[in-house]
Amino acid sequence: MEDSYKCYFNNWNNIAVQFYTYIYCEMKHKFLTLFSIAFILSGNIISQNKNAFIVESPESPNIITINDNNILLADGTTYSFTVDTPKDEGLVSTGLTVDNIKKQIQVLAGGYFDYTVYNSKKEIKTEGVLASGDILEVKSQGKKKAYTINIEKAALSPSLSLHRNNMTANTSGDITLDFVAGQRTPKAVINIYIPKGINATLDNTTVDVIGRGEVSLRNLPYQSIGKTGTNYSYKKVGTVDITQNGDKGQILTFSDIDLRPLNAIDLRIRIKGVVLSKTGDYVFQSDYTTTEPQVYKSKMTNMSSATVKVVNTISDFRHDMPRDFTYKEDKALFLKPxxxxxxxxxxxxxxxxxxxxxxxxxxxxxxxxxxxxxxxxxxxxxxxxxxxxxxxxxxxxxxxxxxxxxxSGKFDVKTFGAKGDDKTDDTEAINKAISHINAIGGGILSFTDGNYMVRTAHLKSNVWLHVDKSATIKGLLGQDAPEATWFSDRDYRAGLSPTDPRPYANPENWLTKQDVGHTFFRNVMFFAERQENIKIFGNGRISGNGSLVNSDGVMKNSPEKRADKMFTFKLCKNIEIGGYNIGKDMWYDPDKDEPYYIDEGGKKNFELDNILHLDRGGHFVLLATGTDSLNVHDTYLGKYYNGNARDIYDFMACSHVAAVNIYSKMSSDDIVKLGSDCSLGFTRPVKDYTVRNIIGDTNCNLFQIGSETADDIQDVYVDNIYVLGSNKAGFSISTNDGANIKNVYLNSGRTGKIHSRSKMLRTRAPFFISISNRGRVIGADVQMFTFKEGESIRKELLCTNSNIGSVENIIINDIDITEVYGGSSHSGKRWAPYSGKQNKATPIIAGYKLPDSDVVEGGLNFTLPNGKHTGYITNIQFNNVNLLVKGGHPSEDSNASPPEIGVGRYNVNDLKIQPAYGFWFRHAKNILLKNCTINYEESDGRHAIVLDDVIGGKIESVKMPDSVTKPLIKLISSKEISIE
CATH class of the missing domain: 2.60.40 (Immunoglobulin-like)
Structure with missing residues (x-):
């Protein structure tokens, strides 16, 4: 079939409202591609002329209308950058191409069809965007029909879907609508047309805009936009008006909505307590208007409408999967629904x-x-x-x-076609299984004996994955590509520089405010976005298998090698990853170099048969962003392969999180890390963490808050940590982007019983509690300044319009610290003894102060929004901390004056040598050291404690070695200090 396309549609399964369509396409008799599309029709009704030959597909954003002889298409422009797009070349056409029209039409009678496109001169057109006057000729089952193409400048059709397609008459229920614009734009105007009989008010209706969180319509103008610098163009999330639409119902008009970020759903609208007495169809419709790159308005289409059918019979009979925080094997789950x-x-x-x-x-x-x-x-x-x-x-x-x-059991993934033979690509079968189970309301998909190869598995709500002890899931090259975005990320992908202004070049561009690994979500082994109630559990193994990249240069690789994460959860809820919870605490045996569970009476149980094994996770084993109610527990990282692992568990802008019984044999970055970044297109505050029994060796920090700290963080409870090696810090809190961090506790007992004293060994800096004003937030600006600091001249960027963060209420108890040097086994040997050449540092507690105007060339020409130019660490306490350092510094080092932490210099090594071998405080208020011991292995010429710009403090019952040459405690510009 010369220069024409043949398409075969095989609708192989219809369960509830879920359709799976396999489309095979040939050009010149040559196989081109195979792909699957899952459509949830959500009540959309395709208007069907009984004499029609073709109709639009459920996903047809370009098609406005199809009549007997004509097809009207929407066409325009938008911005869309892939990771390969040059940064000034993101303006693209939204027009429908010759090749892609096959995805947006279908033969009404079903079956295969082929088609040919002719231009206005009757010449065959094989590529390019369709234009007015082109002719589409469709052939199917011996019939042929021609359609003239017409083009109208318009926005691509939005998608409107319902969470329920049927309601029972005279029964109260909520109606939830999901709206997704067909293309991105700032300052969108969105109309939702509510049918007659349904009354939306400012108080009975809520909205969630791009995942920011649900608020009533009345409170939408007052919803927080997140933390930003003053150069951000938005001052509110949006506004809404409700108007009458004649006798047709109402119109909800949302104005000034930022739709540049795409977080799966643009508006989720919930009308609460709806009671409908009249049976029949209630049709919702939608449209929107763009403002950039040009003003376009979308047209009413089948995609942009959704229908609720009201019936007299019961219409919401359902089985709800349990939402327990932690999985428990129980026959009632399968046999007593x-x-x-x-x-x-x-x-x-x-x-x-x-x-x-x-x-x-x-x-x-x-x-x-x-x-x-x-x-x-x-x-x-x-x-x-x-x-x-x-x-x-x-x-x-x-x-x-x-x-x-x-x-009434666990689905075996093999019944869906997965082979588990260590060579077959099982991705399609796994995704088919997940979609099937999701469509019937949920269930458990079991990976039984075998080795399953997967590129990207798309996780869905209420589908739990069980990994049997005899099963391994392995990564396979060719995972999903990073998503296209409104802005280019090329100005910043990674790096530390105090003089590079590119992350701040466009204050609206959220993509350049964090490293590339945080910015993109879809290049991953397991992906979920806006999904709920997902569990990955069992005592088998999941391995990246060398397919996941751990380098910041990931986007320089060829397309099939750009995945860098094992799990991504973006704006999800109720997530669990772990082994079987047996209700016991994990701890570590240094003689066996293995973790164990503490049995009754303190006995050590090394069996670990309940553990989920993870390895070769790439940049992130887990990147969870904007995800709440998340439980990771009982995992062993690196037993079968001890490399190709960078960050382990990264929680960005997440709340209500538990991380318990985690053992990481060795990683090159943080083991448990929480923070808040701008990767969603906005920031979210963070709270409520339970972190318990964390054991491991890392090239960075065992526990870290930061470095991404774009929004506030509070109420973090950490108990029982065992640092085997750390080349940065054992316990780190670093606010760099304006976050206020408060209420962080180590060994308070708030997560449960303190079964052992925490331990740190081979850590460069036991504690690194710091503030900088890097200011990587939306709307932030920087300027280059030259200023004097001590005897040094610094020329670097200062953030001029975003507030300095703060740290307060940090309580640290009951920990023994020895072998204070950067001795992680990341270097290769487990572990290299101290040789005098490894890096080492003092416990550091350092706030941040901008330079005074009189030491700045030309003066300091800005004032931060809140007027505060010093960020203090307030109310920090150390109780029952035993510190034994290596020592050996000469007395000259007692005069060291570490530099202030700058825009690109906010790590331990940037502070060089500290003037204390014990604790060094700067820019702090209300400190407490109580019942602590400070000592060294080799005599040290520095002070035991140095307080620099400390306002209010108490040092009580602290044991220190005798000093002949230097005072044990040195005060610099400090006051209200009590020493007992």
């Missing part, structure tokens, strides 16, 4: 029907325990697919409910 619905309330007239043969035969279910709106059925046969429905015998809701499916 809890089923729910909203109406009616007279359970005496309801019968539960069940089928085990795909609905061919129905019987009355036995052993049903029903209460109002819920029932629990028993006596199910294991590993059987059931269908259930309710039969209402009389009353207003008489009749059969919707039908649901439930599997």
């Amino acid at each position: 809890e089923l729910r619905w909203s109406a009616p309330r007279n359970e005496a007239n309801i019968v539960l029907m069940q089928s085990v043969d795909k609905g061919k035969k129905w019987t009355v279910a036995k052993n049903v325990n029903a209460t109002s709106g819920r029932l629990i059925t028993d006596n199910l046969t294991p590993n059987t697919m059931y269908m259930f429905k309710l039969l209402v015998k009389d009353g207003a809701h008489k009749g059969e409910s919707n039908t649901i499916s439930f599997y």
Whole structure:
């Protein structure tokens, strides 16, 4: 078939509202591509002329209308950058191409079709954007029809979908709509058309704009935009108006909405407590207007509408997967499902029907325990697919409910076509299985005995993955590409420089405010975005298998080698990764160099049969961003392969997080790290962390808050840490971008019993508590300044319009620190003894102060928004801390004056030598050292404690070695200090 395209549509499965379509395309008889598209129709109705030959596909953003002889297409421009796009070449056409039209049309009668495109001169057109006057000729099943193409300048169609497509009459329920614009734009105007009979108000309706969080319409203008510098163009998230649409209903108009970031869903709108008495179809519609690169308005299309059908019968019969924070193996999960619905309330007239043969035969279910709106059925046969429905015998809701499916066991991934033979690419089978289980309401997908190769698995709500002890999931090259974005990220991808202004060049560009690994999400082995209730658990193994990159230069690689993460969760909820929780604490045996569980009576249990093994995670084993209620536990990192692992668990802008029983044999970056960045296109505050029994060796920090600190962080509780080696710090808090960090506790007992004293060995700086004003936030600006600091002249950037952060209420208890040098086994040997050449540093507690105007060439020409030019660390306490350092410094080092922490200099090594061998404080208030010991192995000529610009402090019952040459405690510009 010369210069034409042949497409075969095989709709192989229809479960609930989930469709899977496999499209095979040939050009000149040559196989081109195979891809799968999952469409959730969500009540959208394609208007079908019974005489029509072709209709638009469910996903057809360019198609405005198709009539008997014409197709009207939307066409315009937008900005879209891939990681390969030159930074000034992101303006692209949104027009539909010859090749891509096959994705947006389908033959109404079904089956395959082929097509040919001709230009206005009747010449065959094989590539390029469709233009007015082109002719599309479609052939299918012996029929042929030609359509004239017409173009209209318009925005690509939005997608509008509903969380429920049916409602029961006279029954209260919520209606939730998801709106996604067809193209990106700042300052969008979005109209949502509410059908007559549904009354949205400022108080009964909520909205979540690009994942910022749900607020009532009344409070939308007052929702926080996050932390920003003063150069950010938005002062509010948006505004909303409700107007009457004649006798058709209402219009919700959202104005000044920033749709440049794409976080899966642009608006999630929830109308609460809707009661509809009239049966029939209620059609919602939507459109939007762009402002850049040009003003376009979208047209009303099938994609931009969604329909709720109101019926008299029960329409929301369902099985909800449990949402327990921690998985527990329980037969009731499979054999006693809890089923729910909203109406009616007279359970005496309801019968539960069940089928085990795909609905061919129905019987009355036995052993049903029903209460109002819920029932629990028993006596199910294991590993059987059931269908259930309710039969209402009389009353207003008489009749059969919707039908649901439930599997009384764990699905075996092999039944979906996965081979697990250590060579077959199982990606397609795994994703098919996940989509199937999601479509029926949820369940557990089990990876049984075998080695499964996967590129990118797309995780979905209510689907739990079980990794059996005899199973390994391995990464495979060719994972999904990094997502296209509104801005280019090429101005900054990684690096530390006090003189490079490029991260700040465009204050609106959120992509340049953090390293490239944080910026992109889809180049990953397991991906989830805006999903809920996902678990990955078991005692098997997951390995990146060398397919995941751990370098900041990842985007320089060829496209198939750009994945750098094992797990990504973006704006998700209720996530668990771990082994089986056996209710015991993990600790470490230095003789065996292995972790163990503490059994009753303190016995050591080295079996670890419950552990989930992870290795070769690339840049991140886990990158969770904007994800709440997250539980990682009982994992062993690096048992089977001890390289190709950088950060382990990174929590960015996440809250309500637990990290418990984590052992990392060796990594090149932080083991447990929390912070907040700008990668979502906005910042989120962080709170409520439970971190317990963290053991490991790292080239960086065992526990770290920072360096990405674009929003506030509070209420972090850490108990029982065991640092085996750390080339930066054992315990680090570093606010660099304006975050206020408060209420961080080490060994307070708030996560549970303190079973052992925490330990640090071979760590360069035991503690690194610091403030800088790097200011990598949206809207921040920098200027180059030359200023004098001590005897040095510094020429570097200073952030001029974003506030300095703060650190307060840091309580550190009960820890023994020895072998204070950078001795991580990352260098190769486990562990190299101290030779005098390794890096070492003091426990550092250092706030930040801008230079005074009189030492700046030309003066300091700015004042920060809050007027504060010093960031203090306030109320920091060390109780029962035993510190034994190497010592050996000459007395000249007692006069050392470490530089202030700058825009590109905010790590331990940037502070060079400290004037104390014990604790060094600068820019701090209300400090406490109590019941501590400070000592050295070799005599040291520095002070035990130095307080520099410390206001208020108490040193009580601290044991220090006798000093002949230097005072043990030195005060510099400090006051209100009590020494007992």
